[in-house]
Amino acid sequence: MTTEPFEPEGVTWTPVSPRLITARLLLAGLWLLPVLIGAVLAPALSGVAWLWTIPVAxxxxxxxxxxxxxxxxxxxxxxxxxxxxxxxxxxxxxxxVVVPYGRMQYVDVNAGPLARRFDIATVQLHTASPTSEMTVDGLPTEEAARLRDQLASRGEARLAGL
Incomplete structure (x- = not known):
C-alpha cells in the first residue's frame, strides 16, 4: 500500500495537452514584451546606466x-x-483535489481566443461549496466535450440515487 498522498494506488492520470505550454508561454511573452521594450527605452533615452538592470531583470x-x-x-x-x-x-x-460525482452541480467548458487557436479548452466543475470548484486547464477540445458529458451524466446518476 502506498503512503504517497499525491499518487493514489491504481489511479491512471490523464495529462493535459502539451499545447497548453505554448499557449501559456505566448501569453507570458505578450505581457513581457511591452515591459521589456519600455525597460530598454528608459536607459537608452535617459543615459542612466543603472536602469539597464531593469531589462536584465x-x-x-x-x-x-x-x-x-x-x-x-x-x-x-x-x-x-x-x-x-x-x-x-x-x-x-x-x-x-477529489470531487465526488454526487457533489457536482454543473460543468462548464470555456475557451478564449488563444485557447481556441491552440484547440484547447478548460473544463470547470461547480459544486455547492464555492471553495471546492475545480478546473482542468488545457484539454483538447474533443476531450473537454467528452469529459463534460461524462461528468454531467455521472453527476446526474449520483443525484438520482439520493
Missing amino acids: VLLIGGWIAWLVPRQVRAMGYAERADDLLLRRGILFRSM
Missing part, C-alpha cells in the same frame, strides 16, 4: 517563466474513478 523573469511553465503543465493531470474525479497540479506546492 525582465529577461531573467522571462527565462524563469520559460523554464517553469513546461514543468507546471507536465505536472497537471486528472483521473476519472468510479465515484469521483481527481485533479493534481503543482511542482513544489503540490495539490490534489
